[in-house]
Amino acid sequence: MRKVRLAHPVDLHVGKRIRQRRWLVGVTQQQLAERVGIKFQQIQKYETGANRVSASRLWDIADALDVPVSFFFDGLESSDTENAETHDSVPADLMGDKEALDLVRSYYAIPENQRRRLFELARVLSDVA
Numbered sequence: 001m002r003k004v005r006l007a008h009p010v011d012l013h014v015g016k017r018i019r020q021r022r023w024l025v026g027v028t029q030q031q032l033a034e035r036v037g038i039k040f041q042q043i044q045k046y047e048t049g050a051n052r053v054s055a056s057r058l059w060d061i062a063d064a065l066d067v068p069v070s071f072f073f074d075g076l077e078s079s080d081t082e083n084a085e086t087h088d089s090v091p092a093d094l095m096g097d098k099e100a101l102d103l104v105r106s107y108y109a110i111p112e113n114q115r116r117r118l119f120e121l122a123r124v125l126s127d128v129a
Contacts, residue, residue: 007049010076014058017072019047021065023101035064 022032022043029047033040036057045051046061053061062069107115 008052011052012049013076014053014072015047015049017074018043018053018061018065020101021067021071022047023098024105025065026105027065032061032064036060 022029027035029040029043033043036043037060038057042051046053046057058069058072062071107118110118
């Protein structure tokens with residue numbers, strides 16, 4: 001009889017952060033796997049928390065995604081409050097939302113001078129609401 005292992009909350013959090021960063025920089029699971037030297041199925045397992053990421057592999061993933069290893073642990077203290085909201089009524093897991101990540105990626109694709117004007121417009125609109 002096989003023992004079923006439930007994913008540890010830290011493994012789930014690290015996997016979610018890998019997926020978030022990968023989406024943010026526009027890298028597929030296949031591309032990340034190739035950069036790290038593994039199969040894309042392994043990236044899938046890391047992202048779902050089904051498999052734990054070893055320290056050396058996490059180092060390689062951080063290098064491939066151009067972030068410090070600590071990035072994958074950011075926000076861990078509040079990970080058990082998954083549905084909590086921050087003081088600005090922004091969902092705690094905003095960067096776990098693919099639409100939000102696409103919006104951020106699109107925002108940074110806008111030329112800087114236009115991006116600043118868009119940012120100021122968003123600020124004014126949010127103050128009105």
